[in-house]
Amino acid sequence: MIAINHQWSLGAGPILAAVMGMIMHQFGWGAPACWTGTIAMLCVVWWIFEPIPIPATAIIPLAFFPLFGVLPQDKIAASFGNELILLMLGGFILSAAMERSGAHRRIALGLVNIIGGRSSRRIVFGFMVATAVLSMWISNTATVLMMLPIALAVIAQSLDKKLALPLLLAVAYSSSIGGLGTPIGTPPNLVFMQQYEKFTGNTVSFTQWMSWGLPVVLMFVPLAGLWLTRKLDYHGALVIPPAGDWRPEERRVLIVFGLTALAWVTRLEPFGGWSTWFNLKGANDAIVALVAVVALFLIPNGRGGKLIDWESAERVPWGILMLFAAGIAIAQAFVETGLSRAIGDHLTMLASLHPLIMIATIALIVTFLTETTSNTATTVLLMPILASAALGLGLDPSLLMVPAAMSASCAFMLPVATAPNAIVFSSGHITIANMVREGLALNCIGIVVITLVSYFLVV
Numbered sequence: 001m002i003a004i005n006h007q008w009s010l011g012a013g014p015i016l017a018a019v020m021g022m023i024m025h026q027f028g029w030g031a032p033a034c035w036t037g038t039i040a041m042l043c044v045v046w047w048i049f050e051p052i053p054i055p056a057t058a059i060i061p062l063a064f065f066p067l068f069g070v071l072p073q074d075k076i077a078a079s080f081g082n083e084l085i086l087l088m089l090g091g092f093i094l095s096a097a098m099e100r101s102g103a104h105r106r107i108a109l110g111l112v113n114i115i116g117g118r119s120s121r122r123i124v125f126g127f128m129v130a131t132a133v134l135s136m137w138i139s140n141t142a143t144v145l146m147m148l149p150i151a152l153a154v155i156a157q158s159l160d161k162k163l164a165l166p167l168l169l170a171v172a173y174s175s176s177i178g179g180l181g182t183p184i185g186t187p188p189n190l191v192f193m194q195q196y197e198k199f200t201g202n203t204v205s206f207t208q209w210m211s212w213g214l215p216v217v218l219m220f221v222p223l224a225g226l227w228l229t230r231k232l233d234y235h236g237a238l239v240i241p242p243a244g245d246w247r248p249e250e251r252r253v254l255i256v257f258g259l260t261a262l263a264w265v266t267r268l269e270p271f272g273g274w275s276t277w278f279n280l281k282g283a284n285d286a287i288v289a290l291v292a293v294v295a296l297f298l299i300p301n302g303r304g305g306k307l308i309d310w311e312s313a314e315r316v317p318w319g320i321l322m323l324f325a326a327g328i329a330i331a332q333a334f335v336e337t338g339l340s341r342a343i344g345d346h347l348t349m350l351a352s353l354h355p356l357i358m359i360a361t362i363a364l365i366v367t368f369l370t371e372t373t374s375n376t377a378t379t380v381l382l383m384p385i386l387a388s389a390a391l392g393l394g395l396d397p398s399l400l401m402v403p404a405a406m407s408a409s410c411a412f413m414l415p416v417a418t419a420p421n422a423i424v425f426s427s428g429h430i431t432i433a434n435m436v437r438e439g440l441a442l443n444c445i446g447i448v449v450i451t452l453v454s455y456f457l458v459v
Contacts, residue, residue, distance in 0.1 A: 013041075013045035013051070017039070021037060029337075033337035036065075036339060039061050040061075043057055043330070044381060046060075054323060058325070062079070062322075062329055065329055070336075075329075079326075079329045082324075082325070087183070087184065088184070089316065090292065091289055092316035094293065095137070097256075097257075098257060099138070101249040102249075104142075104146055105243065106246070106250055108147055109150065112126040120162070123154065123167070125222075125229070127171055127174070128170045128221055130147070131171050131178060132175070132177055134175075134178065135175040135177075135178035139317075140178070140420050141423070144419070145423060148168075148427065150240075151168060160234035170229075172420040172421050172424040173412055173420075173442055177217055177410070180213045180406050180410075182209065182210055186375070187320055187324060188375050190324070192402065195331055196383075196398060198387075199387040200396075205267070206264040206267065206285055207265055207268070207269055212453060212457055213406070216449055219449050220445065220449045224442055227438070252301065253307055256292055259292070263288045264285055264288055293308075293313075323377060327383075334384045334385075335384070355399060358399075358400065359454050359455055360451040364407075364447050366382065367407045370407070370408050370409075370411040370417060375408040375409055375411065378408050383401055387400075402454050402458045403454040407447070411439075413435060413436050413440055
């Protein structure tokens with residue numbers, strides 16, 4: 001069935017793209033706008049059904065926009081060097097150093113031991129807090145890959161036969177939730193920040209995003225835990241694998257990581273931050289990340305090497321960076337051809353709705369849309385549209401863009417929805433029916449939490 005769908009979409013993509021281009025031409029759009037609509041439609045279809053890898057589809061606008069005169073080559077090249085792409089790259093390498101040293105495992109075990117007690121319910125909450133905290137700073141995929149063997153070891157030692165399902169789902173779901181807490185926690189956060197700056201000229205700081213994301217995490221994790229542990233009643237000793245003795249490389253990586261996080265948080269605040277105190281006007285979060293990366297390549301690990309080597313660094317997900325660059329190029333094309341403004345004008349019908357209803361509708365649509373599509377690709381496509389719609393309605397774009405960006409990371413029903421879901425599903429302890437049932441409730445909880453936080457805290 002999957003192969004048939006891929007074959008269908010491989011041909012349907014160009015056909016639908018051509019139809020889109022012809023319709024736009026009939027309505028009087030110029031060639032650049034028609035080509036933009038055509039290429040965007042092709043990307044939408046192929047990103048949804050994936051007849052070729054998502055990063056490969058992302059190459060299409062990078063190649064064809066200059067070819068057909070939509071954007072000049074220098075603007076395409078600038079999308080690869082965008083500040084937020086460099087920030088993402090730096091974050092990926094920092095994450096790789098954390099994994100290589102094993103420091104992330106020590107943090108996880110420490111948090112689980114602190115929170116987990118002599119009951120299944122508390123051990124699940126301990127894993128959720130540990131996973132959420134880690135996924136705020138390293139990729140959710142890496143976090144789950146690290147937490148899964150620890151969770152399986154606990155399940156094997158536990159006498160509670162009901163522990164496996166809630167514990168494994170807790171690891172997957174809390175990794176996605178935790179990623180909402182910081183800009184580097186998950187790619188959709190950075191997509192929003194880049195597009196918001198493009199449309200408004202205003203920059204969202206690291207701490208400003210955290211002022212929205214952390215409340216969502218702090219509300220969502222306990223609510224998700226209460227739902228997942230509702231049937232657990234076992235009390236008794238649970239065995240947590242030992243972390244072992246501290247190693248020099250663990251301490252050194254944590255010091256670099258801690259200083260980097262501190263530099264991100266204090267760059268602009270308080271009182272203008274260190275970038276103002278030292279008159280470093282060109283400083284940004286990407287530069288902080290890249291300086292930290294250089295430090296990782298220089299600092300010895302205590303075992304004859306450095307805290308990171310190129311073999312570890314080159315395994316970062318380059319495909320995500322390609323997808324992000326394609327999103328920047330598509331958004332730029334929408335703006336320059338006038339498509340964004342036209343879409344915004346047609347969405348002014350939303351003006352009659354209460355902002356709370358608009359936010360809830362967006363959260364609902366995006367949450368369930370990303371059950372079958374890439375969350376990054378979905379965010380890339382939606383951000384320019386939502387920004388244009390908000391401006392057309394006279395609203396700050398963040399009011400519509402923030403809930404969409406957050407909701408894109410909150411797909412909990414299917415194994416294909418996110419990498420964490422797929423990883424825990426591969427353990428063999430979870431059926432699709434289990435994940436759909438538990439995930440549907442988490443989807444609904446997420447919609448409510450994100451809607452309320454966005455309505456009361458954003459703008």
